[in-house]
Amino acid sequence: MTANQKDCYHCGEVIPARREVTRHIDGKKMSLCCEGCAAVAAVIHESGLQAYYKKRTARPRPVDESTNYLPQAFSEIFDDDSLCAQLVESDGEMSVAHFIVQNMHCPTCAWLIERRLGALPGIQEVNVNFRTQKLSLRWKQEQLRLSEIVDCVQGLGYSVVPFGRNAYLETIRAQNQDLLKRLGVAGVFGMQVMVIAVALYASAWSSIEIAYEELFRRLSLLLALPIILYSAAPIFAGAVRDLKQKSATMDVPIALGLLVAFVASLSATVQSAGEIYFDSIAMFVFLQLSARYLEHGAYRRMTDRISALTAATPSYANRMSDSESIDSVEVVPALRLQVGDFVLTKPGEAFPADGTIITGRTDVDESILTGESDVIKRDVGDAVFGGSVNVTDAVVIEVTNRSDESALAAIVRLLERSNANKPRGRRLTDMIASKFAVAVVLIATVVGGFWFWFGSPAWLAHTIAILVVACPCALSLAVPTALTATINSAAKHGILLARANAVIALANADTFLFDKTGTLTENRARLASIELFGACSEDDALRIAAALAQHSDHPIAKALTSAQAESIAMAQEVRNIHGGGIIGDVDGSTYRLGSSDFIESKISGPSPRLTSVHTGLVTYLNRGEHTIARFHFDNLLRADAKELIAWLDRSRIHLALVTGDRKSEADRVGAELGISEVHWQCSPVNKLDIISERQKSGRCVAMVGDGVNDAPTLATADVSIAPASAQHIAKVNADVIILEDQLNLVAVARDIAQFSAKIMRSNTVWAIAYNLVGVSLAAAGFVPPLAAAVGMSASSLLVVGNSLRIMSYKPKLE
């Protein structure tokens, strides 16, 4: 047999021996790894969209594998009128519907779906947002049924889940638009105010006629009106709210400064005497709103990801009206399931709701709940959880909990609680602001009183100048601009900062806890060693085991076949025995491959060899009654795990490994990476306890994890980090998501965060210093409006410029 490895034309994976599928596409013979990939490749070429293969920047997963986890062929359900009415908004002629598209890998996927759907009749508008994974459609329903659209997207190898309107997300979007409108108005009118301000300042050197000066002053007032009444409205609303709650934040001193400046300028304009500050007002409102708009954008990105998560639970179920009759199956939306309904779940499907098995037995992959990759056997009477995946056999379950109340939903709720309780560092600037407001008012009163007492005619002008100069413009920008720059800079390195306020915690973290499976190790099993018991060479044992393993999709079997990619023997009469292993004939003898239970049940009397200590993942190969080999497996360490741990160790960070796995595995990984503190067999609750203990002793804890079981832990830690391969739910809870498959980006994230924290500190110190000096000068009566405007702008721009240094920062990793 030749070692002729081929890669799948569609997904690029190595095609397993003897599984090659060949198709003639565009006159060329293509090799593909599965029927799914073949079908998708054919559709893409037929639609003339083969440019996809040239331009994509990430490869998809094999189609058969990736669509397994969702119910197949459920598109006809969309012909159901009542369901359609829930999902589609129609204005008579045009219909609008939204979906979440899963399995998108790069922006080219979005392009592919848009092109393909755009070519269908009746489609008027199609928009795929790669970032939020949302597909929005406007089309004529009489020309094209919803089911045909779903079929079309599935035909390209993606899974689509209908996504009804979500009131919460709509609110976020509306807020974003509202903020942008106010910002735009402040920008347009602010520019006009500035132009006029220049003319007025120039008049100080070359006098202009009084009539024109009057005109310009009134014009400034007119142009400033939309800014103060419309654009600045949220600032005033925030200040009023804070005052009512007696919790002064940044809004209070800002609103105070704006109000004083505007009222003074208004009265000066009307009385044709005194100073006007309209230019300062315009500039200030514009800078404020810009910072808020950028902050809100980061918040919106986070909620978009949560919406993608809610779509990750299966939406359809095979309901049986009679638990005995397979003919009574009908496909219904999972949300319509009631307690007591019978549901048929086929291998590869996720359970649509919590339930109890009433017919059949199977292996269940509960990794979405527990985070560990081992499958668990479930028999009649056992409970299964919504969202976990049925791996081997079809079973019928009786629903015990509606799908929206299923375990997964329960975890989501748990997370919401953890988030609410999370000890978030109150924003430093808010704390300063609350004291600031009081101090400024006191100073202004004292100084105003002082000038009045000494009979200065300019006492009011001086008091106003103090209040205007004290407006903490630069201070209010100090942190938000640095955070926004940090988010952008991190994104360039492949790090998503989901929660901006985690930056400071990440910079301060002195303890890093790591989950093992999927975080420090890869999720796949790897053949570690072979133990031989009979007169059989290692090569032969592996060759025979791989021959049997070819007939199974179990992760262990895949590890065996990939260890022996070439010259796999042929196995005949192969049977997959439930819950144990594979029996088959290779080279004329019958072999069994499987767990010790499986092997022992087939031989008479216990074999002394098999009672030895059970460590790690093992599989046995038997010929007749003799065990000839024992295979040991482990999870591969990520390539850069060692580098990361060493780097963190050098930075004098306390490290610990926290895993749900066995002691032996945990110790092995700990020893290999040099982590001395290892906690094994931890439940999510144990993990939470470990974190709270550290937090109580005053440590700032960073948690790195990827599973659903890590999710509550991630939410409780001061800062949490999840790799891109993490479960959705873990990612939703993570403050930091490593977008590329590189673990040492954790170190990069920390380095950027530390630099960012340094910038924030210097920004804050500078802004406070500016305000102190400004207020002192104003108190002495040295600050005319021009100086106030220039000072404010200059101090704000300095803060912005300092923050921009983060954008060009190069992380130092030695």
Next chain:
Amino acid sequence: MEILYLLVPMTLVIAAVIAAFFLWSVRSGQYDDLDGEAHRVLMDDDEVESHDQ
């Protein structure tokens, strides 16, 4: 300088028109997905290429 009495109201009108145009563009959702458009520009080149083939 009397021209100011014409230019100044014009300033106001133009500012109002720009603001109204901006509000319209926000309301029609043109700023909702800024990343997507950035990618779309690149992708449209591909379409031409694929037609040429």
